Amino acid sequence: MTLVKFNNRTRNTAPYFNNVFDSLFSEAINKNLTVNKVPGVNILESATDYKIEVAAPGLSKEDFQINVKKDTLSVWAEKKEVATEDKKDYTRREFDYFSFARSFxxxxxxxxxxxxxxxxxxxxxxxxxxxxxxxxxxxxxxVS
Structure with missing residues (x-):
């Protein structure tokens, strides 16, 4: 068996038409994956209490709702977009407003x-x- 070294120099220097579609396709996939992302949680236990830490940056305390029903603690948050009169011509906009729910x-x-x-x-x-x-x-x- 003979190994042949393949050197495609034009691929690195010439713009490829497929790269445009690849970047658009990967952006669409990444956007769909990040919409349903649930924030990470740390749970700690000490002698007197349990502590739950939820990583949820970009929210305010008014965005959260916490409820206890029987033996289930539910945490959910929703960030709502506020309509403003200041309109800008964005070339690309990646600010994302989201909601999540977790139960313990x-x-x-x-x-x-x-x-x-x-x-x-x-x-x-x-x-x-x-x-x-x-x-x-x-x-x-x-036992007797």
Whole structure:
């Protein structure tokens, strides 16, 4: 078997017509993929509470809604575009306004009355307090 070295110098120097279609097609795919993107979440547990950190930059605290129903914590946000009179002739516009929803199943040790939320520097911090250990006492049963 003989290996033949292929050197296509014209491909690197001459503009290709396919590159235009490739770039338009990849932009359309990327735009569709980023519309449904869900923000990342960190969940921390300490002795007294759970903490959920949601990375959601570009929003304000009024954009969030947090709800607890039975054992499920739901977080959703919607950024609405505000109509302005200032119209600009954009060649390309990539500002994207989005919405997302996340739900978390809470363990039995959670006290629903001790849930607080704070939005700082693009991160939504949700603190979920645990029940006192005196309320959830354990009992050891001896086998006879």
């Amino acid at each position: 199943v809470l363990p039995e040790s959670v006290d629903a009355d001790k849930i607080t939320a704070e939005y700082v520097n693009g991160i939504l911090n949700i603190s979920i307090g645990k029940k006192d250990e005196s309320q959830s006492s354990t009992k050891e049963i001896k």
